[in-house]
Amino acid sequence: MSDQSTPAPEQRLTPASIGDLVRSLDWRLELLGVFLVLAESALIYLVTGLFLSDRSPAAHVLPAWIVAFVMLTAYLVPRVLDEWRVWDVRYETMMGGAIVVTLLVSVKSGAFPGIAVWDIGWLREMIRALALLDNDAVRPVWGIVALVAFAWWRGRTRELPSVDSAYLTLRAGSAILALLMIVILLASDTGDEIHQRLSAATVTFYVCALAAIGIARLKLEGFRTSSPLGPRWLATFVAPILTILAIAIVGAGIFSRQFLDTVLWMLSPLLFILNLVFQAIILIMAALAYIILTPIVWLIGTRDPISRTVATPGLTDQRGELDQLGGRAFQVPDPIRYLVAALVLLALFTLLTKFVFRRRRRERVAVEEERESILDWDDLLGSLGARLRSLFRRDSEEPADPLAHLRGDPRWQYTVAIREAWRRLEHRGAALGRGRRPAETADEYRPGISARLDPGPTSDAVTTMTDRYRDARYSGEPASKEDADQAERAWRTIDQLNQRHQ
Numbered sequence: 001m002s003d004q005s006t007p008a009p010e011q012r013l014t015p016a017s018i019g020d021l022v023r024s025l026d027w028r029l030e031l032l033g034v035f036l037v038l039a040e041s042a043l044i045y046l047v048t049g050l051f052l053s054d055r056s057p058a059a060h061v062l063p064a065w066i067v068a069f070v071m072l073t074a075y076l077v078p079r080v081l082d083e084w085r086v087w088d089v090r091y092e093t094m095m096g097g098a099i100v101v102t103l104l105v106s107v108k109s110g111a112f113p114g115i116a117v118w119d120i121g122w123l124r125e126m127i128r129a130l131a132l133l134d135n136d137a138v139r140p141v142w143g144i145v146a147l148v149a150f151a152w153w154r155g156r157t158r159e160l161p162s163v164d165s166a167y168l169t170l171r172a173g174s175a176i177l178a179l180l181m182i183v184i185l186l187a188s189d190t191g192d193e194i195h196q197r198l199s200a201a202t203v204t205f206y207v208c209a210l211a212a213i214g215i216a217r218l219k220l221e222g223f224r225t226s227s228p229l230g231p232r233w234l235a236t237f238v239a240p241i242l243t244i245l246a247i248a249i250v251g252a253g254i255f256s257r258q259f260l261d262t263v264l265w266m267l268s269p270l271l272f273i274l275n276l277v278f279q280a281i282i283l284i285m286a287a288l289a290y291i292i293l294t295p296i297v298w299l300i301g302t303r304d305p306i307s308r309t310v311a312t313p314g315l316t317d318q319r320g321e322l323d324q325l326g327g328r329a330f331q332v333p334d335p336i337r338y339l340v341a342a343l344v345l346l347a348l349f350t351l352l353t354k355f356v357f358r359r360r361r362r363e364r365v366a367v368e369e370e371r372e373s374i375l376d377w378d379d380l381l382g383s384l385g386a387r388l389r390s391l392f393r394r395d396s397e398e399p400a401d402p403l404a405h406l407r408g409d410p411r412w413q414y415t416v417a418i419r420e421a422w423r424r425l426e427h428r429g430a431a432l433g434r435g436r437r438p439a440e441t442a443d444e445y446r447p448g449i450s451a452r453l454d455p456g457p458t459s460d461a462v463t464t465m466t467d468r469y470r471d472a473r474y475s476g477e478p479a480s481k482e483d484a485d486q487a488e489r490a491w492r493t494i495d496q497l498n499q500r501h502q
Helices: 018-024 027-051 064-083 088-111 121-130 141-157 163-187 198-224 231-254 257-266 268-301 315-329 334-356 384-392 410-431 442-452 458-474 481-501
Strands: 002-005 369-371
Touching: 027 064, 027 141, 027 163, 027 198, 064 088, 064 141, 088 121, 088 141, 121 141, 121 334, 141 334, 163 198, 410 442, 410 458, 410 481, 442 458, 458 481
Parallel strands: none
Antiparallel strands: 002 369
C-alpha cells in the first residue's frame, strides 16, 4: 500500500472549442516537438536535394517549405486529434484526408509547379507519372510519394518530445549531417543548388536542434521549481544556442570545395598506393587469363570447323523489322501500367495506415509515492527457496539485520530502540505460542499477544508499545527520546509481570 503519495492528477477533459484546445496544450512541449521536426526536416531536405532535383542545368532542389509542410503536418495532425479526443471513424477519416491532402499539395508544388492549381491537367499528368508513362513532371512523382510516406511513418514512430530525444537528435543528426555533407560535396557541382543550400541547411539543423535542447531544459526546470521562469532563464538557454550557432556558421563556411580538395590532397599518398595495388591485381589477372587461354586458342586454331556457316540472304534487310518486333514485345500496355501503379499506391497506403490509424499509447503520469508490499512472498510460497537450500546446507545463514540501514545514523537511534523493543515483544509472544503471523499488522497482533500475557496490568503496556512502534515504523520521521522511553518502560512492565505470572 502507499504510505505517502501525492494527489492523483485531474482527469483530462475533452475540449469544447478551439480556445479550450489551445489552453489545454503545453506550449513548451509543442514547441519542443516542432523544433525537433524542423531539425529532421533539414536533413530530409538535403536527401531530397540528391534524389529529387529537377532536370534544369542548375538542378533546382525540392522547395524547403514542402519538406517542412509534410513533416510538420504528419506530426501536428495526430497530436491535435489526440488532444481533441477524436475517436473511431472520425479519426480514421481525418487522418486519411490529411494524408491525401499532403500528397496532392506536395506533388502539385514539387512536380508540376508551372501548371495552375485549377487546371486539372496536372492530375492527369500525375496519374501518367505514377504509371511511368511520358509526362511533364519536373521531378520524380514516386520520389515525392516516398517522401510523404516517410513523413507520416515518422510522425507515428517518433518518440514523445523530451530532453533525451532532443540530445539524441543532436548526436545522431550530426553524424548523418556529416555523411550527407561529404556525399553532396563529392557528387554535386559548384553550380548545383543543393551545393549552395548546404550551408543554410546545416545552420538550420543546429539552430533547431539546440533550440529544442534549450526548450527541453527550460521545461524540466519549470517542473523543478514553482516560481515562474523569467528573462534570466531565457538568457541562460539562449546564450549557448547563439554561441554554437556562430560556430556552426563558421563550420559551414569551412566545409567548401577548397576544404574538400585539401582533404583529398592529404589523402593522395594513400590513394596512390591503393591505385598501385589495384593495377597489380589487374596485371596478375590478365597474366593468368593469358596463360589459361593460350593453349585453348592454339588447339582451336589447329582444327578445321566441323560445319561452315552459310550466310542467310536478306537477313540484314530484315534486322530493322526484328528490332521493332522485339521492342513491341517488351512494351507494357497502358492499362497494366495504371493497374500496377494503383496496386503499389494501395499497398503503400495500407502499410502506412497500419501505423497512422493506430493511436499512440498515452504514457501514465508518474506519481511520487512510496510503496510497500503487503504480501510476504516467502509466506505465500511457503518458504520454498529456503527449504530447498536447507536440504543441501546444514549451516543456516545469519538473517539480515532489517535495521542495519538505520543504526549508523544518530537521528534514528530512538527509532531503532523502539523497533528492537517491539521485536523482543514478538519473541516473547512466540515463546508463549502466539507469534506474529506474516502480513499481520501491529494492531491486529495486539489482541492476540495481550491474551497470552496477563490481560489485566499488561494490556495498557502492550497498547503503548503498539502505538509507539506504529509511529516509529510508518511515520517516516525519526522518533523522539520520549517515545523511546515510553516503549522501554512498557516493555519492562510486560517483562516483570510476565515473570511473576510464570
